[in-house]
Amino acid sequence: MAEAEGKHKKQSGGSGQYGVVQMRFEPAPEGVEFEFVNAIVGGVVPKEFIPAVEKGLKEALVHGVLAGYPMVNLKATLYDGKYHPVDSKEVAFKSAARLSYKAACAKANPTLIEPIYRYEIFVPNDYVGAISGDLSSRRGRMLGMNPVEGGTVVVAEAPLSEMFKYATDLRSMSQARGSFTSEFVRYEDVPANIAKKIIEQAKKEEEEEE
Template structure:
């Protein structure tokens, strides 16, 4: 409602049209298992070619978004190409294998590979790393995850039942209730995808007497049935863009 008013003011005062779109949930992807794959980039165009082969292992990372480990021994991949492998992997992680969301919580280990004394170049090893990432992560139990927020909702006593029921319908979990000056404080956690319009809905449920604040807590797996819908929509969007 407030945005509609602001858009009207922009139009009336400055003749500026503003288009409102639904906010997007910052989904992420991760892996739950371990998988290995080879990435091979070979290109010959008449002159000097491009050649690079990497063998990589991808596994869940306990803390952090990404860790790269170089386990090469014996120079099977010369040290000057190792940064290119890491860079190619980092670039590939920007697009997950399920729905195209950034991949996080991944440990990538380079443990073997091949090079050519003439044709090997950084670009070849970057490409090889991207190919290894895609081949391995589809086998490593990829998962779609979503941001979970903690909400502290202040409501008069007479609206407690309706507000709690509404929270349950939003896939929320009520963690507890505390007495407040003008009613009760409901402490809950819910997916961000379900609370984008919570301010408006809470106002309606409580006749403008309820208030809340929320903060990010963590990421959790999206339920399988909902994840599949998100994945299907992503594939549909990609097809329309082609």
């Protein structure tokens, strides 16, 4: 959990822009990508600006803070803030929400996560060894082997990122005699060494674009 203030103040002749939010960020319940809670009491942030806070957060989540990937499983609670009767506008509270989010992320040590899928792979028995070895090289975890008519069903879990073009690879390894099904299971943290490479590559690409 992390708490942070976001303050947007801009004055350039005439009316300005002003908005301050105090927010708490923590993991959302499992299976919930984003949850926004309005805990404001006493009108310290007028109700007409609450949707702007939520919108600012949703926009910030799209690109996240790690390698540009979206952030998920986040609960954000708006519990305090300040406004100005003349200068407060929606754009100010959207910006304040984004600033609060970025400040909280700097404290919270977020991690990259990746989707894990369950695979059931049918192959003739002669190819079970090759399939098992290949799955291990893809960071797969073997869950079991079930004998069936004509061969074996290999059951495993593996990160989706390691299984691109698997249909083509399986066809090659099994002489076009293998088949598989897959389904999403859960998200898991990306191993630290791999996450480091992903983040470094993203930073390099961003610098090259600049």
